[in-house]
Amino acid sequence: MINKIFESLQSAVADVNDGATVMIGGFGTAGMPSELIDALIEQGARELTIVNNNAGNGDIGLAALLKAKRVRKIICSFPRQTDSYVFDALYRAGEIELELVPQGNLAERIRAAGAGIGGFFTPTGYGTKLAEGKETRLIDGRHYVLEAPLHADFALIKALKGDRWGNLVYRKTARNFGPIMASAAKVAIAQVSEVVPLGELDPEVIVTPGIFVQRVIAVSQAAPQTAAA
Template identity: 60%
Template structure:
């Protein structure tokens, strides 16, 4: 019997290794798997590469993970935003590496990883510092830059509902980066508000099929 629900956070975090590339869902705080980030802090993996939309806020969640010295490198679109104090402190001190990726390119690099596409050309970033050192080509008269797929060892995502097979639905803007990250990782761990009986999720509302999900942790929002 397929049952991807886990008993507790320790089981959800099992096997995340030092040096892993961790994809963290959310757009700012919306759709961000805060409980799983706290679980990763407790689990202890270090020397991580984190892929996220931004570099955290305040001194909790993703920012706390960085403040504890557990993140070696961050790949994101918006490293500086309101409240990104921890990242700025670490970056100025030379204690964290940064790769800035345009938001659409970031999403497409992970979507490509999930689809088995090794690389693609895009006009975004051509002629800027972000394209330095990357191959370029011209298509229909438009210059483009080559971007590589961005797979993860682990994806931490938040969803609204799941079933025991790992099928996921999302609530409004909480969808954001979560579906493409779920596809792009070797292990996908989903924090969900509800686990519904098998067969009760509307197939038209299932965005992430269970084939992409390995572990489901019930953690309803307070």
């Protein structure tokens, strides 16, 4: 019997190794798997490479992981905002490496990894420092840059509901990067607000099929989510 349900957050992240590349879902705090991140901090893995849309907010979630100095490098599109002071301090002190990727390129590089695509050409970034060292090509009179897919060892994502096979549905904009990150990682770990019986999720509304998910953990929500969370 296929059963991907894990009994604890700690067991779900127990094998995340030092030096692993970990994708973390979320657009800011919307869809951020905070409880899984807290479990990863407790677990103790170090020298991580993190792939996320931004570089943490305040002192919680991803920012807490950065503050614990568990991250060697972050790959993201939006590292600086009003409450990204943890990342700012680490970067200015030379204690974290940054790979800046335009948001569309970031999403497509993750999607390409999940789709088995070896790379793609995009006009975004051509003629800037972001294109240095990369292959360029003139296609139909327009300049393009070759971007490589982004793979990960683990993906930590958040969904609204899941079943024991790992099928997932999301809540509104909390969907963001979760589906493509699940497909791009060797091990996708999903925290869900509710585990439902097999067959209860309408196949027409399942966003992430269970084939892309290896672990599911139910996390009760202390308060109702907002429309974006």
